[in-house]
Amino acid sequence: MPQLELLLAESDSKLPFQTARLVELWCAEPVFFASRELSDTYYTEGTIGNYALAYALGWARSPYRLTGQDTGRPRYLEDLTPLAEQCYILPAWHIEGNASFRFERFNALSDSYWYAMTNNRVATAREDLPLKRTGKKPNTFRPSNFPQTGRLRMIERGNRFQTLVFGDREVPEYIRVGKFTSKVRVDLLRKLTITPLPQGEYRCNAYLSAADIPSSLELLAFDLISMPPVSLLKNLRFRGAAWQVGDFILPANLKFCGGRNNE
Amino acid sequence: MSIEKLQPFLAPSYENFPKGRTIGVVVLRTTQSETIFRTEGTGEPMCSEYVQAGVQNTESISRLVMTKRKQVAPERRKGREFLRSHELLYTAPKSDSICALNTNAPCEMCIDCFLYGFAAGGEGAQKSRVWTEDAFSVLPSTELIGDRTINAIFETGTMRDEKGNASTALNTSEYIKPGVHFLDIVTLKDVTADELRYALGNILLTSRYGAVSSRVGRMENQILGIFGGIAELPSSLELVQGVYDKLAADGKALEHPFKTEPLIAAAKSVIATWTNKRGISMQLSADELDALIADVDRNWSLNEQETFLKRLDRSYASLRKVKSEGKKKGRDQQQEE
Numbered sequence: 012m013p014q015l016e017l018l019l020a021e022s023d024s025k026l027p028f029q030t031a032r033l034v035e036l037w038c039a040e041p042v043f044f045a046s047r048e049l050s051d052t053y054y055t056e057g058t059i060g061n062y063a064l065a066y067a068l069g070w071a072r073s074p075y076r077l078t079g080q081d082t083g084r085p086r087y088l089e090d091l092t093p094l095a096e097q098c099y100i101l102p103a104w105h106i107e108g109n110a111s112f113r114f115e116r117f118n119a120l121s122d123s124y125w126y127a128m129t130n131n132r133v134a135t136a137r138e139d140l141p142l143k144r145t146g147k148k149p150n151t152f153r154p155s156n157f158p159q160t161g162r163l164r165m166i167e168r169g170n171r172f173q174t175l176v177f178g179d180r181e182v183p184e185y186i187r188v189g190k191f192t193s194k195v196r197v198d199l200l201r202k203l204t205i206t207p208l209p210q211g212e213y214r215c216n217a218y219l220s221a222a223d224i225p226s227s228l229e230l231l232a233f234d235l236i237s238m239p240p241v242s243l244l245k246n247l248r249f250r251g252a253a254w255q256v257g258d259f260i261l262p263a264n265l266k267f268c269g270g271r272n273n274e
Numbered sequence: 275m276s277i278e279k280l281q282p283f284l285a286p287s288y289e290n291f292p293k294g295r296t297i298g299v300v301v302l303r304t305t306q307s308e309t310i311f312r313t314e315g316t317g318e319p320m321c322s323e324y325v326q327a328g329v330q331n332t333e334s335i336s337r338l339v340m341t342k343r344k345q346v347a348p349e350r351r352k353g354r355e356f357l358r359s360h361e362l363l364y365t366a367p368k369s370d371s372i373c374a375l376n377t378n379a380p381c382e383m384c385i386d387c388f389l390y391g392f393a394a395g396g397e398g399a400q401k402s403r404v405w406t407e408d409a410f411s412v413l414p415s416t417e418l419i420g421d422r423t424i425n426a427i428f429e430t431g432t433m434r435d436e437k438g439n440a441s442t443a444l445n446t447s448e449y450i451k452p453g454v455h456f457l458d459i460v461t462l463k464d465v466t467a468d469e470l471r472y473a474l475g476n477i478l479l480t481s482r483y484g485a486v487s488s489r490v491g492r493m494e495n496q497i498l499g500i501f502g503g504i505a506e507l508p509s510s511l512e513l514v515q516g517v518y519d520k521l522a523a524d525g526k527a528l529e530h531p532f533k534t535e536p537l538i539a540a541a542k543s544v545i546a547t548w549t550n551k552r553g554i555s556m557q558l559s560a561d562e563l564d565a566l567i568a569d570v571d572r573n574w575s576l577n578e579q580e581t582f583l584k585r586l587d588r589s590y591a592s593l594r595k596v597k598s599e600g601k602k603k604g605r606d607q608q609q610e611e
C-alpha cells in the first residue's frame with residue numbers, strides 16, 4: 012500500500028491542471044463546419060471540435076489575413092501546443108446525444124447587373140459570352156475551385172453542447188464558431204476537481220480528439236467521428252492512467268496535438 | 275466627435291492580429307414594402323423559426339428570420355457601388371478583371387476586401403471583421419405574413435387567351451408585410467475609425483434586401499445603440515426575447531402593425547442594462563450616438579465622400595506592397611506580437 016500511495020502522490024504532483032469547469036454551449040445561431048462533402052451538400056457533424064473551440068475562446072490568435080504558406084497550412088502546432096500547461100478543452104458533445112440539423116441552400120450572387128451561372132461559377136464578363144458561344148472557353152467561364160451553389164447541413168439553432176475546460180483562464184460569455192462565425196453562448200455550469208486514477212482499464216464518457224491522446228495509451232475500442240482537422244473518438248475503452256473529473260473519466264495528460272512541438 | 279469616446283476600442287490602423295477591440299451595433303430593420311426572405315428557393319415559405327417568445331416567457335412562437343448572409347451581401351454591395359464609382363476597386367491578380375463579389379477573383383486590396391474579407395482566391399485569404407447575426411422579428415410570424423395570388427393575365431385582360439385556354443400561371447406566394455420590425459446586432463472587430471464609418475454607412479445607406487427584384491424588399495435601418503468593449507453583446511435572439519418580455523409586461527397588444535416608437539423605447543431599455551455585463555465597457559449616450567451618426571453622414575455626404583473613401587483606401591497602402599517585401603513584413607508582424 013505505501014508504494015501505491017507514493018505512486019499516487021507522484022502523479023498528483025504532475026497534474027497540469029487542478030480544476031476543470033463543465034460548460035454548456037448554446038447555439039444562438041445555426042453552426043456550420045464543412046465536416047464532409049457529398050455531391051453539392053456540405054455536412055456539419057453533430058459536435059464542435061476542440062481546436063475550433065480553442066481559437067474561439069481566444070486562446071490562440073489567428074491572423075485576419077493569411078498569406079503565402081499559411082493559406083494552405085494550419086498552425087495548430089505553433090498556436091496550440093504552447094498552451095499545454097495552461098489550458099485545454101475537450102471537443103463538445105451534444106447534451107442529449109444527438110444534435111438536430113437543418114438544411115439551407117446557398118447561392119452566391121455577383122454584384123454585376125449581368126451574370127450567368129456556369130460550371131459551378133458565376134460568370135460576370137458579358138463580353139466573353141459571344142466567345143463562349145463559338146465553343147471557346149474564356150477564363151471567366153471556367154469552373155471555379157470553390158463552391159458557389161449547393162446545400163449546407165448545419166447544426167440547428169438552440170442545440171446545446173457540453174464540454175470540459177481545464178485550467179482557470181477566464182471564459183468569454185459569447186464565442187463565435189464555424190465558417191459563418193455563428194454566435195454561441197457559453198455558460199459555466201460547475202467547477203470540478205481532477206483526481207488522478209492509477210493505470211487500469213477505463214471507459215471514457217466524453218468526446219476526445221484523436222491527436223491529443225498520449226501516444227503510450229492503449230486504445231481498446233472506440234467509435235470514430237471522422238472530420239477535419241482531427242477525427243474524434245467517442246465511447247473509448249482504454250488501458251492506462253486516467254483522470255477522474257466530476258463524473259467523467261478521461262485518459263490522463265490530454266494535450267493539444269499530444270504536446271508535440273515542431274516535428 | 276463622439277467617435278473619440280470609442281477610441282479605446284478602435285484600431286489606430288489595420289492590424290493583422292486580433293486584439294479584442296469590439297464595437298457592438300444594435301440595429302432596427304423595418305420593412306417598408308413587401309419583402310421576401312427564403313432559405314430554399316422560389317415557392318418555399320418565408321424563412322421562419324420556432325423559438326422561445328421571451329426570456330421569461332418560455333412559450334414557443336414562430337419568428338421571421340433575416341439570416342446573416344441576407345444582410346451582409348446587400349450592405350457590401352452598397353459600399354462597393356461607391357468604391358466602383360470612385361475607382362477604388364482594384365484589378366484581381368488572378369483574373370485580370372476588376373474586383374467582384376463571389377467570383378473567385380477578389381482583388382484583395384480594396385476597402386471591401388480588407389474589411390469584409392475574401393476566401394482564398396489568389397495569394398491568400400482575409401477574415402471578415404464585420405460579424406453579422408441572424409435577425410428576428412419581434413412579433414410572431416403569423417401576424418406578419420401576407421399571401422398573394424399571382425395570376426398572370428393575358429393581353430386580352432382576362433385569364434383566358436384568344437383561343438380560350440386558361441392561364442396556368444396561377445400561384446400564391448407569401449410575402450412579409452410592410453412595417454415589420456427585425457432587431458439585429460452587428461459586431462465589428464478591430465476596426466479603425468474610418469472602417470467604422472464605412473461599415474455604419476453601408477448599413478444606413480442600404481435600402482433593399484431579400485429576393486432579387488426591383489419592386490420588393492425595401493427596408494429602413496436605424497441604429498439604436500453602439501457599444502465599445504472587449505467582449506460581444508448578447509445575441510440578437512436574446513435581444514428580441516428581452517424586448518418581447520418588456521412589451522408584454524407593459525401590457526402592449528402584440529399585433530401588427532406595431533408602432534415603431536414604443537418598440538424603440540423597449541429595445542433601448544433592454545440594451546441599457548447590457549453595460550453592466552461582463553467585459554462590456556461602455557455604451558454611447560443618446561447624444562453621443564446622434565453625434566456619431568451625424569459624423570458618418572458628414573463623411574458620406576456628396577462633398578466629403580470622395581475624400582473619406584480615398585483616405586480609408588490610402589490607409590491600406592503599405593499593406594499592398596507585397597511579394598518582394600513579403601519576408602520583411604513577416605518579421606515585423608512577429609515583433610509586433
Ligand SMILES: [Zn+2]
Binds near residue numbers: 364373374
Ligand atoms: Zn476587392
